Amino acid sequence: MQSEQLKPEEFDAHIxxxxxxxxxxxxxxxxxxxxxxxLHKEKDFLWYQVDEEIWKALGFDTIxxxxxxxxxxxxxxxxxxxxxxxxxxxxxTERASMRTGGKNFVFDTTGSVVHLxxxxxxxxxxxxxxxxLDVGESAIEHMTEKFFLHPKPIAWCGYFSMQPAxxxxxxxxxxxxxxxxxxxxxxxxxxxMTIRAKEVYDKSGEETLAIIRNHLVQ
Numbered sequence: 001m002q003s004e005q006l007k008p009e010e011f012d013a014h015i016x017x018x019x020x021x022x023x024x025x026x027x028x029x030x031x032x033x034x035x036x037x038x039l040h041k042e043k044d045f046l047w048y049q050v051d052e053e054i055w056k057a058l059g060f061d062t063i064x065x066x067x068x069x070x071x072x073x074x075x076x077x078x079x080x081x082x083x084x085x086x087x088x089x090x091x092x093t094e095r096a097s098m099r100t101g102g103k104n105f106v107f108d109t110t111g112s113v114v115h116l117x118x119x120x121x122x123x124x125x126x127x128x129x130x131x132x133l134d135v136g137e138s139a140i141e142h143m144t145e146k147f148f149l150h151p152k153p154i155a156w157c158g159y160f161s162m163q164p165a166x167x168x169x170x171x172x173x174x175x176x177x178x179x180x181x182x183x184x185x186x187x188x189x190x191x192x193m194t195i196r197a198k199e200v201y202d203k204s205g206e207e208t209l210a211i212i213r214n215h216l217v218q
Contacts, residue, residue, distance in 0.1 A: 006129065011213050015104060022212070023097070023107035023128035025114070025187050027143060027180065028152055030133040030197045035208055036108040042205030046103040051110050051153075053092045054085060066153045073160040074168040082155050086112065089155075090120045097124045114186035115157040121190065131212060132191035133200065140180050147176060154179075 014020035022045075024032040033049070040047035051063075060066045070081050089110060096107055097120075107128055114121070124130065135143070147154075159179040162171040188194055193215045200208050 006216055008213055008216050011216055015209065018102050018104055020104040021097075021099075021107070021128040022105065023109055023124060023130045024133055025109050025130055025191055026111075026133040026197065027135050027139070027183065027187075028111050028154075029143065029146070030135050031201060032108050032133060035133070035200060036106045038203075038208065039104075039106045039205045043209070044103065045106045045205075046099075046101065047106050047108060048096045048099065049108045050089060050092045050096065051108075054088045054110075057088050057092075058084070063152060067151045070153045070155075072168075072172060073156045074162075074172065082157075085153070086116065086155055086157075089113070090116050094120045094123050097127045111183060112155040112157065114183060114190050115155060125190065125192070129193075129212070130191045132187045132194040133197040134184070134188070134194045135197050137181070137184065140177050140184075143180060144173065144177050148173070 011020070022039075024035055026032055036045070036047045036049070039045040055061065055063075055066050058066065058069070060069065070085060071078055073079075073082075089112065093107075093109065093113065093116060099105060105128075107124075109124075113124070156175070156179060159182060160171065160175045162168070163174075166174075193212070195211060195215060200211055203211065
């Protein structure tokens with residue numbers, strides 16, 4: 001679903017007929033889940049949470065459990081656990097991207113969606129309007145501190161290294177902002193449109209859709 005080809009009247013027609021497929025991408029805490037939940041509750045969108053599908057497949061019930069399981073790249077066995085996580089994310093993302101069923105659909109992606117296989121990314125972009133909720137570079141420092149206070153499961157995707165005489169914590173704190181900056185760049189490149197996260201903060205479902213529609217004509 002290419003936004004450069006999608007006209008506002010076509011957007012309206014998709015919404016009216018229940019054939020609109022939307023995917024939010026962006027950093028953790030950018031508002032992807034909140035926006036998705038709002039569209040689900042207020043506009044009756046089918047809300048697909050890929051991270052919850054991954055948790056279920058791995059036998060976990062909470063984010064704390066999966067965070068403890070995957071751990072950090074300095075932990076023994078991390079690479080294999082990361083591989084399992086990304087394998088499941090590829091599977092569920094590809095499957096959900098083509099999902100239909102008579103309802104408008106909102107796909108709540110994970111932060112690592114831009115590290116998935118090219119085939120999976122292509123299917124997602126072809127079948128959904130991909131909207132990046134952009135937190136901006138200024139949020140990186142705060143996000144780094146928040147991550148180390150309240151860890152979330154994360155795939156580092158090769159963006160971790162240790163320098164001579166560097167402790168594990170020092171390496172993690174150096175590499176995490178670098179990973180976030182790389183992701184921010186990839187989100188902007190991959191998405192059909194980028195909307196500042198603050199622009200849709202606390203907006204209703206109707207207002208969120210109106211903002212997305214307005215970006216189609218810019």
